[in-house]
Amino acid sequence: MKDTLLVSAGDAVGASAPVSALMQDEPTLNILNKLHFDVGTLGNHEFDHGVNEMLRQIYGGKNPTTHKNFNGLDFPYVCANVISEKTKKPLLPPYVIKKVHGVNIGFIGVDTTETPSITMPNNVKGIQFTDEAKAINKYAKVLKKKGIKTIIVLAHDPGTSNQDGSNANGKVIDIAKKVDPEVDVIFGGHNHAYLNTKVNGKLVVQAYSYGTAFSDVRLWIDPKTKDVITDNADIITTYQDAIKPDPQIKKMIDADEAKVAPLINQKLGTAAAALTGQQNASGESNLGDFITDAQRDATGAQIAITNPGGIRADINSGTITWGDLYTVQPFNNTLVTMNLTGSQLRTILNEQWSDKTDPKMLQIPGMKYTWDSTKDGDKVVSLTLADGTPIENDKSYTVTVNSFLSTGGDGFLELAKGANFVNGMIDLDALVNYVKKQTSPISVSTGDRIKKIN
Structure with missing residues (x-):
């Protein structure tokens, strides 16, 4: 029994x-x-x-x-x-x-x-x-x-x-x-x-x-x-x-892998060093930077924002395949571009710390900010566009996010209050296209978008 x-x-x-x-x-x-x-x-x-x-x-x-x-x-x-x-x-x-x-x-x-x-x-x-x-x-x-x-x-x-x-x-x-x-x-x-x-x-x-x-x-x-x-x-x-794989299970996996091999093994580029979702002390990762750069490139928005939970794997150094990128972004979320005011952007950034025990640090291109962990409420100290131009509270900016975030997902409720929503391509497609456009081997430095000052 x-x-x-x-x-x-x-x-x-x-x-x-x-x-x-x-x-x-x-x-x-x-x-x-x-x-x-x-x-x-x-x-x-x-x-x-x-x-x-x-x-x-x-x-x-x-x-x-x-x-x-x-x-x-x-x-x-x-x-x-x-x-x-x-x-x-x-x-x-x-x-x-x-x-x-x-x-x-x-x-x-x-x-x-x-x-x-x-x-x-x-x-x-x-x-x-x-x-x-x-x-x-x-x-x-x-x-x-x-x-x-x-x-x-x-x-x-x-x-x-x-x-x-x-x-x-x-x-x-x-x-x-x-x-x-x-x-x-x-x-x-x-x-x-x-x-x-x-x-x-x-x-x-x-x-x-x-x-x-x-x-x-x-x-x-x-x-x-x-x-x-x-x-x-x-x-x-x-x-x-x-361990030695179970022969029955291995046979099943080998058969399934053979079915998708022509698609997932397509070589799209190479990485000089690993691209990972591992964040530095300020909350920034080089893979987060790369993914949001791809989204901004796909839509032409001033700013792009993605959530760390949407980054499901790392990209190792060496060959980058279609399957690698799918594993990183498997949800097939649509890219959504909207208008947000500078005040709303500040609110969204502060929503990162809504859960004090589990902050969700957004990845961003097109803007920079500094933050102070010792402050209550508004932790954002300075907020600018990528070129250093201050982001103004009453001014409108174009922002691209994935469709999950556009509905207020992960507690970023202010994103659902944007204006002029426009649906675009699938996030995976944007990443695939961006990798193809890069000169290999791809190298992504990080550390200049988010700065923790205390």
């Missing part, structure tokens, strides 16, 4: 490498089936292409691009806090019960309530994200009435801790403090960090991302009481270069 269960805490698809994304992430889903996962829940990236596509990936249906049928997942997805506005009920089953050695174990899923602010509005149209802890408690009560004493939560919510479990913090930790004592384990997600601790007697774990580690949770359950009597967990690093 199976006594090891494989579970996923969300973001199994979306923002993925082109070998998966170009085929609507069916290659990834096929591998999850081959690995015989037992239960999963939704993350924010499951909504990258909207509710209907998310449901098609789970339950199967005709592929919108190839028009071939996809059978869907062989295991259930559960989510208790994503509610249909039409039915007022969970869009997916809120929980599932698995029997292991005669003991029923309940699994409840929840997705972060941040999802509507970090995806396009149309992607979550018709659904609501309710409080995670309240949803967990509602269905923990249902499970308890069924006699289930072992309850596991899959929560796509962030948390982190030291290696010894100390200094645990984050939303999933707050959730653990609020939920029913009968909950035994909470798997976290979303911030791709290390987490292994206990909160109010509950194991709370998270194992980074991209298969670099997994959470190995062990539960000993009394067959008479049906409750957990002993538990522990380790976060196991997967040294992928030190």
Whole structure:
């Protein structure tokens, strides 16, 4: 009898490498089936292409691009806090019960309530994200009435801790403090960090991302009481270069890579040194500079702005392929050019620090600014165009952003208040065209657009 269960805490698809994304992430889903996962829940990236596509990936249906049928997942997805506005009920089953050695174990899923602010509005149209802890408690009560004493939560919510479990913090930790004592384990997600601790007697774990580690949770359950009597967990690093690939999985990946190879292997240029999203102390990165230079070049706007969350990978030194650029910008966001006043630009820059624990430093060409971390409220000290001309509060400027930011995404609400919106090309196309125009090897210096003075 199976006594090891494989579970996923969300973001199994979306923002993925082109070998998966170009085929609507069916290659990834096929591998999850081959690995015989037992239960999963939704993350924010499951909504990258909207509710209907998310449901098609789970339950199967005709592929919108190839028009071939996809059978869907062989295991259930559960989510208790994503509610249909039409039915007022969970869009997916809120929980599932698995029997292991005669003991029923309940699994409840929840997705972060941040999802509507970090995806396009149309992607979550018709659904609501309710409080995670309240949803967990509602269905923990249902499970308890069924006699289930072992309850596991899959929560796509962030948390982190030291290696010894100390200094645990984050939303999933707050959730653990609020939920029913009968909950035994909470798997976290979303911030791709290390987490292994206990909160109010509950194991709370998270194992980074991209298969670099997994959470190995062990539960000993009394067959008479049906409750957990002993538990522990380790976060196991997967040294992928030190293992022999499974032959079945390797065959699947090789076949998928062959299908997309002609496109993703196209050589577009070379990089003299790595272009990375790693920001300096002021908040600027050379890849952020390069991407926004490409967007400004594509639209002719005075200024361009992009969010760090839209930069999904680095570009290594050497050959730059189409696939490299797709991996950096996989969302197919449209470029949107608008008019913003100097006052609005200052507001947008200050929105970078709306979340004091997780500032989101925008990448910018066409303007420069200095900022002071010791100031409350308005941290921006000086603000000019790239040539040093002061940006005036009442003057209008043309600004290009991606379509996600244009709706106020990532908390940059002022961007949604721009005027004269004009849609342009896809951000990936702008980046591809820009690389082709550069003289190789490409070298990008950084450090002159954003200056932290304190």
